[in-house]
Amino acid sequence: MKRIEARKGPFTLFGVFMREDSPGLWDLVVAAPWLEAGKLKALGEFVKEMSETFGEAEVLSFSHVVTLNHDDPSLLAILSEVGTLRKPLEKEGHDLFGLPVEHALILRAGMPRAA
Secondary structure, X not given: OHHHHHHHOOOOEEEEEEEOOOOOOOEEEEEOHHXXXXXXXXXXXXXXXXXXXXXXXXXXXXXXXXXXXXXXXXXXXXXXXXXXXXXXXXXXXXXXXXXXXXXXXXXXXXXXXXX
């Protein structure tokens, strides 16, 4: 995460989420301004960087890699509840953030500062 942020800029959200209907696999959920412009290319570069850092098998172990836009209601619900994080936050429960999520580990959250 830090390596990618150093090259591309900050993440608005970076975390792993276990959906209630998941067969035990985590979703990697990310949001960043640089992921929104040219989304498919930016997502491809992100996954490539993750593969180079952790190995392709590790990246493929996620159920989904989900990108959220800055105005996505799911992103706004998460940010309104957790605020700005610089240290990891783990939550367990039912319908976390009003979403069908039972477990979340959020490594980064917060709106990026305007340039």
